[in-house]
Amino acid sequence: MTYTIKEVAAKTKLSIYTLRFYDKQGLLPFVARNSSGYRAFTDGDLNLLHTICCLKETGMKIKDIRQYIDYVMLGPASVVQRRELLENHRRAVVAQQAKIAESLAEIDYKLNIYTTPEAQKILAMEQAFAGAEKVANHLPNPYLSVQSGHSE
Amino acid sequence: MTYTIKEVAAKTKLSIYTLRFYDKQGLLPFVARNSSGYRAFTDGDLNLLHTICCLKETGMKIKDIRQYIDYVMLGPASVVQRRELLENHRRAVVAQQAKIAESLAEIDYKLNIYTTPEAQKILAMEQAFAGAEKVANHLPNPYLSVQSGHSE
DNA sequence: CTAAACCCTAGAGATAACTCTAGGGCAAGC
DNA sequence: GCTTGCCCTAGAGTTATCTCTAGGGTTTAG
Numbered sequence: 001m002t003y004t005i006k007e008v009a010a011k012t013k014l015s016i017y018t019l020r021f022y023d024k025q026g027l028l029p030f031v032a033r034n035s036s037g038y039r040a041f042t043d044g045d046l047n048l049l050h051t052i053c054c055l056k057e058t059g060m061k062i063k064d065i066r067q068y069i070d071y072v073m074l075g076p077a078s079v080v081q082r083r084e085l086l087e088n089h090r091r092a093v094v095a096q097q098a099k100i101a102e103s104l105a106e107i108d109y110k111l112n113i114y115t116t117p118e119a120q121k122i123l124a125m126e127q128a129f130a131g132a133e134k135v136a137n138h139l140p141n142p143y144l145s146v147q148s149g150h151s152e
Numbered sequence: 153m154t155y156t157i158k159e160v161a162a163k164t165k166l167s168i169y170t171l172r173f174y175d176k177q178g179l180l181p182f183v184a185r186n187s188s189g190y191r192a193f194t195d196g197d198l199n200l201l202h203t204i205c206c207l208k209e210t211g212m213k214i215k216d217i218r219q220y221i222d223y224v225m226l227g228p229a230s231v232v233q234r235r236e237l238l239e240n241h242r243r244a245v246v247a248q249q250a251k252i253a254e255s256l257a258e259i260d261y262k263l264n265i266y267t268t269p270e271a272q273k274i275l276a277m278e279q280a281f282a283g284a285e286k287v288a289n290h291l292p293n294p295y296l297s298v299q300s301g302h303s304e
Numbered sequence: 305c306t307a308a309a310c311c312c313t314a315g316a317g318a319t320a321a322c323t324c325t326a327g328g329g330c331a332a333g334c
Numbered sequence: 335g336c337t338t339g340c341c342c343t344a345g346a347g348t349t350a351t352c353t354c355t356a357g358g359g360t361t362t363a364g
Binding site for chain 1: 192197209234256260273281285291294
């Protein structure tokens with residue numbers, strides 16, 4: 001049993017265009033062609049494609065994914081290189097996760113202010129402060145400093 | 153006290169080019185100019201720039217960051233819109249974190265195989281299986297199926 | 305045997321986010 | 335007052351990753 005490019009697109013949620021693009025970039029050297037020149041994906045191909053998606057999902061560049069696939073095509077002998085490549089990538093991903101978590105904590109801090117009942121008051125104070133800093137440095141104040149109009 | 157673009161670049165690890173690009177994209181409407189037309193960053197500006205970096209770090213598009221900054225420039229009245237924007241973004245980031253964690257788990261699974269003493273044997277079996285699948289479907293076998301040469 | 309729905313390639317176009325160049329003004333030290 | 339090292343803008347160029355178009359072959363159902 002093999003799959004057409006359309007079926008693979010449906011399974012992977014990559015577009016047909018993207019699959020062909022990946023092939024052009026050398027990411028799919030393992031996908032064979034049938035007698036009409038059509039790509040015929042096997043289940044084993046889908047496994048490897050899934051790995052490619054995991055690498056892409058975690059931010060690996062196509063050039064580096066190609067390097068990994070090249071190692072795979074070299075067979076079991078390349079296990080050391082594959083391992084080194086994935087370990088390096090793993091470190092990068094973990095570092096990236098940490099940075100994202102840090103930034104998310106700051107976003108949550110902002111959200112916390114926005115969610116508080118005194119949000120308007122706090123923001124007004126911050127804006128007044130930022131504006132005063134501009135004036136103290138002989139700079140135009142870019143904030144409109146609209147006072148909170150009361151109802152209507 | 154204000155900072156030149158060079159000093160800000162050093163502090164934020166954004167390049168001078170990127171800072172000017174962000175300004176061109178409307179991300180820095182709050183940065184004032186001195187009498188010579190030079191950008192003069194205040195500490196308050198650095199705070200906002202830091203928020204911009206958090207949003208970028210978590211994958212927000214420049215267009216959406218501009219929307220957020222536009223809300224900030226509108227003053228305290230825009231608290232509801234800011235909150236909604238950040239909450240939407242928060243959800244996207246958390247979802248993205250989950251996907252990355254999932255992909256990383258799969259990479260770790262691969263790494264685990266590569267690290268085991270029987271790695272070569274396992275990979276050889278996988279490759280033989282994938283090759284057999286090709287042959288069973290009347291397709292050329294793209295794997296070199298080089299046997300593990302023994303030492304030297 | 306033909307129309308519809310696939311498949312293919314080559315290559316142009318799109319999008320996002322920078323990155324750099326050209327040409328020119330300002331500021332501080334010798 | 336002139337060189338050096340900043341600063342500015344406008345706009346061209348780059349990189350990465352798709353996304354689509356044109357032109358053409360294949361397969362299948364009526």
